[in-house]
Amino acid sequence: MVSKVTTVAFQGIEAVPVDVQVHVGPGMVAFNVVGLPDKAVGESRERVRAALSASGLALPAKRVTVNLAPADLPKEGSHYDLPIALGVMAAIGAIPAEFLHGYAVLGELGLDGTLAPVAGVLPAAMGASALGKGLICPAASGSEAAWADRDMDILAPRSLIQLANHFKGTQVLSRPVAKLHGNAGPLPDLAEVKGQETARRALEIAAAGGHNLLMTGPPGSGKSMLASRLPSILPPLTPRELLEVSMIASLAGELAEGKLTDRRPFRAPHHSASMAALVGGGLKARPGEVSLA
Incomplete structure (x- = not known):
C-alpha cells in the first residue's frame, strides 16, 4: 500500500x-x-x-x-x-x-x-x-x-x-492562538543622548522619510549608541511588515515560543563577522545579518 x-x-x-x-x-x-x-x-x-x-x-x-x-x-x-x-x-x-x-x-x-x-x-x-x-x-x-x-x-x-x-475522535485538539511576544523593557531612547545635535537630526530625518543612513567616524564617537536608539523613534511594524520580518526570523529559528514581535529588528553584528554571517549562505542556506535586519 x-x-x-x-x-x-x-x-x-x-x-x-x-x-x-x-x-x-x-x-x-x-x-x-x-x-x-x-x-x-x-x-x-x-x-x-x-x-x-x-x-x-x-x-x-x-x-x-x-x-x-x-x-x-x-x-x-x-x-x-x-x-x-x-x-x-x-x-x-x-x-x-x-x-x-x-x-x-x-x-x-x-x-x-x-x-x-x-x-x-x-x-x-x-x-x-x-x-x-x-x-x-x-x-x-x-x-x-x-x-x-x-x-x-x-x-x-x-x-x-x-x-x-x-x-x-477520542481527543480534540483546539486551534492554537496567535500571540505577540511581550516586549521586555523599553527600547534605548534617543532622548537620552546629550549633544550630537547633527547626528540626532539626521536620525530623525531618516526615520521620518524612510531613508538609508550611513554613519562614519572613529571608534567611540557614538555611532552604535545612536544606531541602537533609532528603533525608538520608528513606528511599530504594520501587519504586512510583521509577517515579512517574522518569516525570515522563523527560518533562522529566532521566534521564541512561536511568538511574533511588532518591534522593528535591530542587529549589531561584531566587526569581525564573516561574509557568510553577514549575507547568509552556507551548506544549508540560512539568513544572514543583512536579511535579519
Whole structure:
C-alpha cells in the first residue's frame, strides 16, 4: 500500500510542496528514505522507528520505502520526521489515510514520540494556506502558524499519540492562538543622548522619510549608541511588515515560543563577522545579518 502526506521544502522564504510517499510491501526487511535527503532526513528513520515504538506501534516485518517527491529537489532539516511517521502509520492502517489529505505536515520527533519545534513554520503555514490545506505542526510552533490565516485549520499536538487520538475522535485538539511576544523593557531612547545635535537630526530625518543612513567616524564617537536608539523613534511594524520580518526570523529559528514581535529588528553584528554571517549562505542556506535586519 502507498500513502501520501504533504510537507514542504524551503527555498529562501518560499515553501515548496513536497509529497512524502510511503510504500510498505513484501521484500527484505528494511527502511529506506530516497529523494535527495540530507543527513538529518536520512536519520529520521531511526527517530520514526523509536517514536512509533514509544507510541505503541511497531513497524511490520516488511520493506518500507519512503520517497520524497520531487526526487530532484534537495531535502534538508528535521521537519520531515512527522510527515514520514504519519505516512507510515497511514500505510499500515494505524490512522485513516484520508484524514491527512487536507493537511501539510512538519515537525521533529523525539524518541519518546513527543514533537519538538522546527524552524520555518510560519512560511510553511502560508504555503499550506496558498494550497488550500491546513497545517499539522508541533505545539510549540502553533502560535506562529496561527498568524498565517485566521480561518486555516491548524493542529498543534504535543506528541504523536495526541495526534492519533485526535484522528480517532477520542481527543480534540483546539486551534492554537496567535500571540505577540511581550516586549521586555523599553527600547534605548534617543532622548537620552546629550549633544550630537547633527547626528540626532539626521536620525530623525531618516526615520521620518524612510531613508538609508550611513554613519562614519572613529571608534567611540557614538555611532552604535545612536544606531541602537533609532528603533525608538520608528513606528511599530504594520501587519504586512510583521509577517515579512517574522518569516525570515522563523527560518533562522529566532521566534521564541512561536511568538511574533511588532518591534522593528535591530542587529549589531561584531566587526569581525564573516561574509557568510553577514549575507547568509552556507551548506544549508540560512539568513544572514543583512536579511535579519
